[in-house]
Amino acid sequence: MTVSGVGVSPGIGHGPVYVLTVSVPEPPEGATYQGEADQEKARARAALERVAGDLEARGVRAGGEAKDVLAAQALMARDPGLAIGVDALIERGTAAARAVWESFGKYRDLLVAAGGYMGERAADLDDIRDRTIAVLTGHPLPGVPTVAAEPYVLVARDLAPADTVLLTKDVVAAFVTEEGGPTSHTAILARAMGVPAVVAARGATALRPGVRVLVDGGAGTVTVEPSEERVAEARRVSQARERALEGAAGPGRTADGHPVPLLANIGGPRDVKTAVDSGAEGVGLYRTEFLFLDRTKPPSHEEQRDAYRAVLEAFPHGKVVVRTLDAGADKPLAFLRSPTAEPNPALGQRGLRLFRAFPDVMNAQLQALADAAEGMADRLQVMAPMVSTVEEAAWFVHECATRGLASAGVMIEVPAAALRSKDLAGVVDFFSIGTNDLAQYAFAADRQVGALTQLQDPWQPALLDLVAAAVGDHGVPCGVCGEAAADPALACVLVGLGVATLSMSAPALPAVRAGLARHSLAQCRTAAAAARGQATAAGARNAARARLPALAELGL
Amino acid sequence: MAERKVTVEAEVGLHARPAATFVQAAAKAAIDVTVAKLGGEPVNAKSILMVMGLDVRQGQSIVIRAEGEGAEELVDELAAIASAP
Numbered sequence: 001m002t003v004s005g006v007g008v009s010p011g012i013g014h015g016p017v018y019v020l021t022v023s024v025p026e027p028p029e030g031a032t033y034q035g036e037a038d039q040e041k042a043r044a045r046a047a048l049e050r051v052a053g054d055l056e057a058r059g060v061r062a063g064g065e066a067k068d069v070l071a072a073q074a075l076m077a078r079d080p081g082l083a084i085g086v087d088a089l090i091e092r093g094t095a096a097a098r099a100v101w102e103s104f105g106k107y108r109d110l111l112v113a114a115g116g117y118m119g120e121r122a123a124d125l126d127d128i129r130d131r132t133i134a135v136l137t138g139h140p141l142p143g144v145p146t147v148a149a150e151p152y153v154l155v156a157r158d159l160a161p162a163d164t165v166l167l168t169k170d171v172v173a174a175f176v177t178e179e180g181g182p183t184s185h186t187a188i189l190a191r192a193m194g195v196p197a198v199v200a201a202r203g204a205t206a207l208r209p210g211v212r213v214l215v216d217g218g219a220g221t222v223t224v225e226p227s228e229e230r231v232a233e234a235r236r237v238s239q240a241r242e243r244a245l246e247g248a249a250g251p252g253r254t255a256d257g258h259p260v261p262l263l264a265n266i267g268g269p270r271d272v273k274t275a276v277d278s279g280a281e282g283v284g285l286y287r288t289e290f291l292f293l294d295r296t297k298p299p300s301h302e303e304q305r306d307a308y309r310a311v312l313e314a315f316p317h318g319k320v321v322v323r324t325l326d327a328g329a330d331k332p333l334a335f336l337r338s339p340t341a342e343p344n345p346a347l348g349q350r351g352l353r354l355f356r357a358f359p360d361v362m363n364a365q366l367q368a369l370a371d372a373a374e375g376m377a378d379r380l381q382v383m384a385p386m387v388s389t390v391e392e393a394a395w396f397v398h399e400c401a402t403r404g405l406a407s408a409g410v411m412i413e414v415p416a417a418a419l420r421s422k423d424l425a426g427v428v429d430f431f432s433i434g435t436n437d438l439a440q441y442a443f444a445a446d447r448q449v450g451a452l453t454q455l456q457d458p459w460q461p462a463l464l465d466l467v468a469a470a471v472g473d474h475g476v477p478c479g480v481c482g483e484a485a486a487d488p489a490l491a492c493v494l495v496g497l498g499v500a501t502l503s504m505s506a507p508a509l510p511a512v513r514a515g516l517a518r519h520s521l522a523q524c525r526t527a528a529a530a531a532r533g534q535a536t537a538a539g540a541r542n543a544a545r546a547r548l549p550a551l552a553e554l555g556l
Numbered sequence: 557m558a559e560r561k562v563t564v565e566a567e568v569g570l571h572a573r574p575a576a577t578f579v580q581a582a583a584k585a586a587i588d589v590t591v592a593k594l595g596g597e598p599v600n601a602k603s604i605l606m607v608m609g610l611d612v613r614q615g616q617s618i619v620i621r622a623e624g625e626g627a628e629e630l631v632d633e634l635a636a637i638a639s640a641p
Binding site for chain 1: 561562563565568569572573575579580583585592594600602604605606608611615616617639641
């Protein structure tokens with residue numbers, strides 16, 4: 001029997017199950033108190049303060065990342081708005097425990113409504129609430145053993161930092177929770193501890209306490225009563241992955257030597273070190289808007305030139321692809337603002353559209369780029385975001401050429417540009433596909449809306465079709481610089497679709513490099529065709545992975 | 557009335573650690589201080605729950621306002637925290 005979830009901290013854990021049952025009962029609606037309101041308020045405040053102090057003390061003992069997490073939780077217990085809400089309810093006759101329950105509920109609803117990362121914080125709030133109510137009602141608090149003869153697999157509906165911070169690798173073999181996501185505290189702390197973790201594993205708390213399970217924090221699976229061979233095999237794969245990642249060095253290439261330069265996405269000179277350390281061969285996406293954010297006017301010519309030059313110098317043998325200002329929508333800039341109010345900023349004046357409307361800002365950036373590249377002009381490539389038509393592309397290339405910027409390209413983020421890449425290929429030197437925005441526009445699904453994440457799945461066959469259309473047969477090189485490139489399986493599929501370079505956040509580079517090195521170009525092509533032959537994102541992923549056998553061997 | 561408008565640069569937005577640092581700094585001040593999303597309703601900057609409830613993401617702008625003694629210094633300090641990467 002296997003329970004499946006989402007692997008959020010890689011590695012193999014094996015041991016007996018310890019199920020943490022947290023159930024502080026909800027204080028009954030309409031509960032009242034005896035005595036004075038002021039006394040009841042003081043009781044509530046004292047309970048909140050005790051919980052805050054306890055959380056802080058645990059944080060101090062645990063140290064590191066956990067200390068900050070718990071300090072933030074203590075702040076929640078001491079929140080002035082929460083205290084006002086509790087006082088007001090007590091004033092109206094509600095018992096302290098019920099007042100705490102209801103007051104937390106208001107903020108909890110706010111977080112859950114926001115979804116995503118914020119929604120995952122709701123569990124933190126529940127934990128503080130339950131602890132406070134336990135103090136007020138004398139209910140015993142749940143706890144986890146901090147010593148164990150054999151490391152156990154901690155299974156819970158959800159885990160609060162207070163539960164986990166005093167645990168170590170010697171006590172816990174793995175974490176498994178029914179709720180939570182990749183940014184939940186369970187995930188963050190498990191990675192920091194180096195303990196495998198699986199979240200969103202439905203049915204996990206039904207596991208019998210003491211039963212032995214095998215947890216694969218990479219694949220996201222929990223196998224009940226695995227055979228000894230199975231455990232040994234899982235350990236072997238896990239070690240192979242670590243060795244593969246350590247051993248994967250040098251330029252990106254397939255098993256049969258087809259080169260695929262692996263590049264880094266950066267926001268400025270400060271990201272260069274991580275990129276170089278991860279073996280990036282260059283920069284595939286330099287997001288220049290990060291130099292401009294939080295400014296009332298654009299950075300000076302010298303400041304811009306230096307910021308571009310520093311990155312070019314950091315990669316003496318690699319290309320640096322600089323994206324011109326991508327302002328608007330979710331990245332508004334004070335001095336680059338759409339002149340009219342926009343009900344749909346993602347569909348409004350943004351990217352190149354906005355850049356065109358502000359010729360002074362544009363001239364300054366292109367000139368700074370031209371000056372920065374002096375003596376290194378062959379390695380600088382400049383590209384424009386949010387290009388939809390061949391006229392826009394031709395205009396941008398012309399503007400670059402007049403300043404001596406020899407290599408000019410465009411991003412493909414709009415389905416129209418993907419579908420007519422052949423026309424655009426006639427005027428540009430290269431393409432770079434931004435898969436995140438391309439998915440947003442192809443599926444009419446706002447990237448910022450957590451409830452629509454499934455429509456943002458880069459394995460959606462329609463998105464793969466658009467990538468294939470963008471690559472086309474026009475011969476102009478086409479890279480990918482979205483999050484899709486960071487998935488080792490999808491990276492192989494993209495190469496199979498004809499993508500020339502892959503650019504991603506630096507930490508993803510070693511796994512992608514290792515995955516590519518184990519598969520031939522022909523295998524990548526077969527996997528790409530199989531993925532496009534499917535009707536669903538899940539089907540595409542499974543079909544591709546089935547044709548990329550070394551990924552599983554590598555534990556990727 | 558002292559007022560600053562800044563863009564939140566931290567990858568996690570004004571959540572988690574940046575939110576805690578922001579609220580801790582606000583809570584130290586004796587005067588009232590609020591924070592709002594651009595064009596949104598202001599909330600008490602000393603309340604971590606309200607600040608988290610704003611759900612400010614990376615790249616979004618916020619307006620910090622305070623009134624009273626030391627208001628200018630306070631909004632400067634908070635603006636610096638909110639815009640730190």
